Amino acid sequence: xxxxxxxxxxxxxxxxxxxxxxxxxxxxxxxxxxxxxxxxxxxxxxxxxxxxxxxxxxxxxxxxxxxxxxxxxxxxxxxxxxxxxxxxxxxxxxxxxxxxxxxxxxxxxxxxxxxxxxxxxxxxxxxxxxxxxxxxxxxxxxxxxxxxxxxxxxxxxxxxxxxxxxxxxxxxxxxxxxxxxxxxxxxxxxxxxxxxxxxxxxxxxxxxxxxxxxxxxxxxxxxxxxxxxxxxxxxxxxxxxxxxxxxxxxxxxxxxxxxxxxxxxxxxxxxxxxxxxxxxxxxxxxxxxxxxxxxxxxxxxxxxxxxxxxxxxxxxxxxxxxxxxx
Amino acid sequence: xxxxxxxxxxxxxxxxxxxxxxxxxxxxxxxxxxxxxxxxxxxxxxxxxxxxxxxxxxxxxxxxxxxxxxxxxxxxxxxxxxxxxxxxxxxxxxxxxxxxxxxxxxxxxxxxxxxxxxxxxxxxxxxxxxxxxxxxxxxxxxxxxxxxxxxxxxxxxxxxxxxxxxxxxxxxxxxxxxxxxxxxxxxxxxxxxxxxxxxxxxxxxxxxxxxxxxxxxxxxxxxxxxxxxxxxxxxxxxxxxxxxxxxxxxxxxxxxxxxxxxxxxxxxxxxxxxxxxxxxxxxxxxxxxxxxxxxxxxxxxxxxxxxxxxxxxxxxxxxxxxxxxxxxxxxxxxxxxxxxxxxxxxxxxxxxxxxxxxxxxxxxxxxxxxxxxxxxxxxxxxxxxxxxxxxxxxxxxxxxxxxxxxxxxxxxxxxxxxxxxxxxxxxxxxxxxxxxxxxxxxxxxxxxxxxxxxxxxxxxxxxxxxxxxxxxxxxxxxxxxxxxxxxxxxxxxxxxxx
Numbered sequence: 086x087x088x089x090x091x092x093x094x095x096x097x098x099x100x101x102x103x104x105x106x107x108x109x110x111x112x113x114x115x116x117x118x119x120x121x122x123x124x125x126x127x128x129x130x131x132x133x134x135x136x137x138x139x140x141x142x143x144x145x146x147x148x149x150x151x152x153x154x155x156x157x158x159x160x161x162x163x164x165x166x167x168x169x170x171x172x173x174x175x176x177x178x179x180x181x182x183x184x185x186x187x188x189x190x191x192x193x194x195x196x197x198x199x200x201x202x203x204x205x206x207x208x209x210x211x212x213x214x215x216x217x218x219x220x221x222x223x224x225x226x227x228x229x230x231x232x233x234x235x236x237x238x239x240x241x242x243x244x245x246x247x248x249x250x251x252x253x254x255x256x257x258x259x260x261x262x263x264x265x266x267x268x269x270x271x272x273x274x275x276x277x278x279x280x281x282x283x284x285x286x287x288x289x290x291x292x293x294x295x296x297x298x299x300x301x302x303x304x305x306x307x308x309x310x311x312x313x314x315x316x317x318x319x320x321x322x323x324x325x326x327x328x329x330x331x332x333x334x335x336x337x338x339x340x341x342x343x344x345x346x347x348x349x350x351x352x353x354x355x356x357x358x359x360x361x362x363x364x365x366x367x368x369x370x371x372x373x374x375x376x377x378x379x380x381x382x383x384x385x386x387x388x389x390x391x392x393x394x395x396x397x398x399x400x401x402x403x404x405x406x407x408x409x410x411x
Numbered sequence: 412x413x414x415x416x417x418x419x420x421x422x423x424x425x426x427x428x429x430x431x432x433x434x435x436x437x438x439x440x441x442x443x444x445x446x447x448x449x450x451x452x453x454x455x456x457x458x459x460x461x462x463x464x465x466x467x468x469x470x471x472x473x474x475x476x477x478x479x480x481x482x483x484x485x486x487x488x489x490x491x492x493x494x495x496x497x498x499x500x501x502x503x504x505x506x507x508x509x510x511x512x513x514x515x516x517x518x519x520x521x522x523x524x525x526x527x528x529x530x531x532x533x534x535x536x537x538x539x540x541x542x543x544x545x546x547x548x549x550x551x552x553x554x555x556x557x558x559x560x561x562x563x564x565x566x567x568x569x570x571x572x573x574x575x576x577x578x579x580x581x582x583x584x585x586x587x588x589x590x591x592x593x594x595x596x597x598x599x600x601x602x603x604x605x606x607x608x609x610x611x612x613x614x615x616x617x618x619x620x621x622x623x624x625x626x627x628x629x630x631x632x633x634x635x636x637x638x639x640x641x642x643x644x645x646x647x648x649x650x651x652x653x654x655x656x657x658x659x660x661x662x663x664x665x666x667x668x669x670x671x672x673x674x675x676x677x678x679x680x681x682x683x684x685x686x687x688x689x690x691x692x693x694x695x696x697x698x699x700x701x702x703x704x705x706x707x708x709x710x711x712x713x714x715x716x717x718x719x720x721x722x723x724x725x726x727x728x729x730x731x732x733x734x735x736x737x738x739x740x741x742x743x744x745x746x747x748x749x750x751x752x753x754x755x756x757x758x759x760x761x762x763x764x765x766x767x768x769x770x771x772x773x774x775x776x777x778x779x780x781x782x783x784x785x786x787x788x789x790x791x792x793x794x795x796x797x798x799x800x801x802x803x804x805x806x807x808x809x810x811x812x813x814x815x816x817x818x819x820x821x822x823x824x825x826x827x828x829x830x831x832x833x834x835x836x837x838x839x840x841x842x843x844x845x846x847x848x849x850x851x852x853x854x855x856x857x858x859x860x861x862x863x864x865x866x867x868x869x870x871x872x873x874x875x876x877x878x879x880x881x882x883x884x885x886x887x888x889x890x891x892x893x894x895x896x897x898x899x900x901x902x903x904x905x906x907x908x909x
Binding site for chain 1: 710712732733735736737742744749750751753754755756760764765767768771774775776818
């Protein structure tokens, strides 16, 4: 009985950390005057999910990138680029189109721009053989510059109201739209990883690139594809963040690439490549989301929050590591 | 002269494979003692045990009449034993002086380094090996021959009395070899003993005082090199059990499937041969002789610099392994772990990896199709596994190899290049692999079969070609070939193969 319990514990360490954090959150959550646990309120839980959505979306494609033993440091800058492209096309562009057409054009332009940046990352990594860390570090710096240049160093406020920009903000900041977008993308990514040839290749390439080459796999195409996907999802995250904050902010998402990596790592994906899952990443996103939420509810100092997050990253990864054997 | 270093009853196994069986070896002062044997005979293992790089499972190393307890290389270093590896374990971005000093117990007495003192200290050792460069030259600016000398200078600076050289000349030019041998001659004069691990017969006769032959991990014999002759040594290396009867009948047809003419790459020179449908063509030769390199050229891994290949009667020049697979070539790589297995994937996923295009529609893996093809390949290879979904690393070496063989069975290419498919594989799995090769031949495939084990080449192949130094030195019918004849060609000895 005890053995079985331990075996279950070993298999589901990631979700156990999540359940643990959830229970702690319930316990330490402040209560309303009527004694209700604020953390468990539907409004709070959905707030929590919406807050983590941009990072969580980027962490889906980051999981693929890390599975190939790569890394993408440029997603934070692409998030900002997406926001300023969206904002500019909504506020400063007056094509005289139907509002819905203009909104669609803005969104698609932002996502495509980021997708192209991601594709460029992938092409440089796959064809020049430069390490992903270096290529995407350069992109992180360069794309931030591009976003600042594009927006003249200014935040583009969408404003509120019934004009094009205002209605975009209303439409795309809804809780259920944001959470729903994440759920749809998460399902797609999970299915692609588990059920498609491409998903197999992603794992194989990350686990043993040389063996993958000897098996005749399309290494370059796999790399280009995962970085392109990373760009596209950073673009989507940027559009949603822009709507949510009603701002196209060229300084948005600084260090959010590191948050996305943290989510993936907490989810049990190995930075060495080949091992990991989308379910794990969702789990990691929820852990970070709940943690941020409950610390906010308890009014814990932001600096203290960072220190606690650091602790959670180490604990979660330490619990999930394979037993080191001699 | 008395015995200076003695290895007594050394046993060593890796996993289930016994690399050394009760081997004894004696070294006299000021002697160059060659250790020779085929690939996998255990000569490098013995050299590493003497130098403390590996620890024996049982047995003794006796130095100057005292039993030693060498646990690690630094223990050996203190006793004056050092080793120079085939792939030099030097630091390319450090200077010559730093390379000599690093990890050197005689020099690392305080945590601080005076570069001037270091240079002064290194000078005499550099002079001893005849290296005329300054001590602050960065290592990577030197030639490989010069680096070799730095490694020797490093050994000397540790007061080495015994230097183990493991395939020391494998990447040296002819001039550098001559230079190295001069240095070895001088060291001998000073009473330094050299254990010279090699498989190059001509060098051994030039340099060694005595020659010890190992075969399959066992000690076979020691001969003074003045009295030894090459034929006798080769007999000792390959053994007497001349079971090399060719196959009763093959499946070779006259229909050409692969024709290679004057193929050259960086590592091959003008290799030509023809492979027929149903034929098993063996490729013999020592490691680095060009046998794997033929596969690298065929599989789009090495750039082809000259010659032509024709596959199924049309010109063939692969741009990548993917291209090669598409055009009908499959390659089973020599290093299972490094080049073959996806460690974190299941048995089934490893097997289907190269043929997913054939078990999918529109990019979706058709699991039913994948499973049925997997089952067929698993059956054909007689794979023993707890199930299709267990991790591939849980299998034995032989079964892991069967997974990789199965990977290509699922692809079903026209030409199979099998690079040492039975290396590190147990006897039962070997038989199964031979049976698969036979079945493939019967099905009209062309098979190139690289092996270090001559008996299996003689048994499985229709013809055997021999490689040496990137060139083909002979091709013969397996029926009339002998192990001695093949070995002579592999070592490129004059007038050997009759």
